[in-house]
Amino acid sequence: MTRNRNGASCGSGVALNRRNLLLTGTTLAGAAAFGAIAVDHAAAQGDPLPSWNNGAAKKSVIDFVARVTAKGDDFVPLPDRIAVFDNDGTLWTEQPMYNQAFFVLHRLQALAPQHPDWTTREPFASLLKGDIEHATAVATEENIAEVMSVSHAGMTTEEFEASVMDFITAAKHPKTGLLFTQMVYQPMQELLTYLRANGFKTFIVSGGGIEFMRPWTERIYGIPPEQVIGTSGGLKFELRDGAPVLLKLPELVHNDDKEGKPVGIQRHIGRRPIAAFGNSDGDLAMLQWTAGGPGPRFCLYVHHTDAEREWAYDRTSHVGKLDKGLDEAQAKGWTVVSMKDDWKAIYP
Numbered sequence: 001m002t003r004n005r006n007g008a009s010c011g012s013g014v015a016l017n018r019r020n021l022l023l024t025g026t027t028l029a030g031a032a033a034f035g036a037i038a039v040d041h042a043a044a045q046g047d048p049l050p051s052w053n054n055g056a057a058k059k060s061v062i063d064f065v066a067r068v069t070a071k072g073d074d075f076v077p078l079p080d081r082i083a084v085f086d087n088d089g090t091l092w093t094e095q096p097m098y099n100q101a102f103f104v105l106h107r108l109q110a111l112a113p114q115h116p117d118w119t120t121r122e123p124f125a126s127l128l129k130g131d132i133e134h135a136t137a138v139a140t141e142e143n144i145a146e147v148m149s150v151s152h153a154g155m156t157t158e159e160f161e162a163s164v165m166d167f168i169t170a171a172k173h174p175k176t177g178l179l180f181t182q183m184v185y186q187p188m189q190e191l192l193t194y195l196r197a198n199g200f201k202t203f204i205v206s207g208g209g210i211e212f213m214r215p216w217t218e219r220i221y222g223i224p225p226e227q228v229i230g231t232s233g234g235l236k237f238e239l240r241d242g243a244p245v246l247l248k249l250p251e252l253v254h255n256d257d258k259e260g261k262p263v264g265i266q267r268h269i270g271r272r273p274i275a276a277f278g279n280s281d282g283d284l285a286m287l288q289w290t291a292g293g294p295g296p297r298f299c300l301y302v303h304h305t306d307a308e309r310e311w312a313y314d315r316t317s318h319v320g321k322l323d324k325g326l327d328e329a330q331a332k333g334w335t336v337v338s339m340k341d342d343w344k345a346i347y348p
Contacts, residue, residue, distance in 0.1 A: 048062065048190070048194040048197075049061065049062070049187065049190050049191065049194060050190065050344075051186045051187040051190055051343060051344050051345045052187050052190070052342060052343060052344065053341065053342050053343065053344055055341070055342055056335075057300075057335055057336070057337045057338070057342045058342065060298075060300075060335045061191065061194075061298075061300070061335070064275070064296065064298040065194070065195070065198050067296055068081065068274065068296050069198050069199065074295065074296045076274055076295065076296065078199045079271070080271060080274060081195075081198075081199050081200040081201060081274065082200070082201055082203065082269060082271050082272070082273040082274060082275070083195050083200045083201070083202050083203070083273060083274070083275040083276070083277070084202075084203045084204075084205045084265060084269075084273045084275070084276050084277070084286060084290065085188075085192070085202065085203065085204055085205065085276075085277045085278075086204075086205060086206055086207075086277065086278040086279060086280070086282070086283045086286070087204050087206035087208055087213065087230075088206065088207070088208060088279075088320070089279040089280055089302065089304065089319075089320040090185075090188065090277055090278055090279045090283070090302050091184060091185060091188050091192075091204070091221060092180075092183050092184040092185060093173070093183040093185075093310065093311075094279075094319055094320050095304075095310075095311040095313070095319060095320070096132075096174075096175065096319065097132050097319055098208065098319065099180050100208050100209060100212050101132060102167075102171060102180070103151075103164065103167050103168075103171075103212065104127070104147065104148070104151045104152075105127060105128075105130065106167050106171065107150075107151035107152070107163070108124065108127055108128060108147070108150070108151055109128065111150060111151070112128060115150075122135070122138045122139065122143070123135035123136070123138055123139040123143060123144070123147060124147065126138065127147065133318070136318075146250075148233070148250065148252075149250030152209070152211075152233065152248055152250075153233065153248045153249055153250040154247070154248065154250075155247070155248050156240070156245040156246060156247055156248070157211065157235070157245075157246045157247075157248060158245070160211055160248055161211070161214075161215045164211075164212055164215050164216070165215055165216065168180055168181055168216060169181070178347075181216075181220070182347060182348070183347060184220065184221075184347065184348065185302075185343075185346060185347070186345050186346065186347060186348045187342075187343045187344075187345070187346075188277075188302075189221070189348070191277075192221055192222060192223070193222070195275070196222065200275070201227070202221075202222075202223055202227065203223065203227045203228070203229060203265075203268075203269060203273075204217060204221070204223055204227065204228045204229065204230070205229045205230075205256065205261050205264060205265055205286055206228075206229070206230045206231075206256060207230070207231055207255070207256055207257035207260075207261075207282055208230050208231065209230055209231050209232075209233070210228060210229065210230030210231060210232050210256070211230075211232075211233070211248065212230070213228050213230055214228050229256055229261075229264040229265065229268045229269075230256050230264075231252070231254065231255050231256045231257065231260075232252075232253045232254045232256070233248060233249060233250065233251060233252060233253055234248070234249030234250070234251040234252075234253055235247065235248060235249060236249055254267075257282050258281075258282050258284070258285055259285045260285075261282075261283065261285055261286035261289070262285055262286060262288075262289035265286070265289065272289065272290065272292075272293040273289075273290045274290065274293065274295070274296065274297055274298065275290065275297070275298040275299075275300075276289075276290035276291075276298075276299050276300070277299075277300045277301075277302070278300075278301060278302070278325070279301060279302040279303070279304065279320055279322060280320040280321055280322050280325065281321050281322060281323055281324050281325045282320075282321075283301075283325065284324055284325040284328060287299040287301075287325070287328075287334065288328075291332065291334075298335070299329070299332070299334040299335065300334065300335040300336070300337060301322065301325055301326065301329050301334060301335070301336045301337065302337050302339065303322065303326070303336050303337060303338050303339065304320065304322075304339055305338045305339050305340040305341070306338075306339040306340040306343075306346065308340075309339070309340075309346045310339055310346050312340075314326060
């Protein structure tokens with residue numbers, strides 16, 4: 001396998017994902033600050049990506065940034081320096097399941113005493129037992145929509161934001177024992193800071209819930225809520241005791257996964273990105289859309305190859321499957337980062 005190729009020209013540019021609706025992503029205030037400090041120090045030493053090993057992957061990133069920021073044929077004006085990032089598995093850990101799934105479980109457990117029938121109804125019964133694999137196997141689109149409805153809908157946007165923040169400031173990962181907010185990828189934090197220092201505007205384009213991510217992305221990644229694109233549900237304006245509120249509704253408005261990602265980019269940004277970063281087949285359409293534009297383009301896949309420091313998975317994984325995307329990266333010369341070989345550190 002050709003793991004890292006130069007990031008010159010990237011090349012040319014579905015249906016409702018049931019698993020994506022159940023599962024998805026969060027992370028660390030301190031991590032963002034830590035990343036910024038590391039990059040600033042490294043910049044003074046001439047290395048903008050200190051947590052990256054020297055090699056083809058790191059070189060492809062730096063060479064691309066140099067090309068589009070230097071006066072010449074490949075120069076890209078500031079307004080067009082758009083970079084889009086998947087979240088789960090690209091900016092932070094997504095195993096053994098997407099982090100929003102843990103939030104859904106948290107919500108269901110809190111609501112379970114009001115719904116005794118859930119102990120025998122699927123997928124609620126399996127979810128409450130923590131058996132996500134069985135829950136996704138037996139679930140239908142209709143009852144997954146019901147799970148999302150009872151765990152997310154019926155709240156005002158302010159109430160939902162408060163519940164998200166309560167969760168991510170206290171919940172811990174079941175395998176590592178770390179706060180979910182401590183499992184951001186330090187090399188990607190450095191990359192975000194490096195790109196912004198060179199005039200790029202960075203966006204998150206995730207299959208995760210947009211209302212789930214927006215409360216914390218600015219504090220963690222330096223990406224403000226208006227630069228977050230995600231799966232969206234319905235909202236309704238109403239007056240509650242004379243006060244204006246936005247109420248979350250159960251219907252799905254936009255599924256921001258796979259082919260939905262370029263649609264979300266066009267609706268929210270209105271410009272085709274010149275750089276895209278992902279880790280799974282769910283990001284393939286986003287990378288293809290980015291690669292298909294004129295001028296210099298950069299596409300990068302994060303390949304999870306480090307079973308010791310994180311996880312190792314790709315073509316057969318139920319979460320973050322990287323199969324078609326890996327083949328296309330090899331065919332088109334996109335950069336593929338091996339966590340094991342290309343990153344000195346995983347977490348801050």
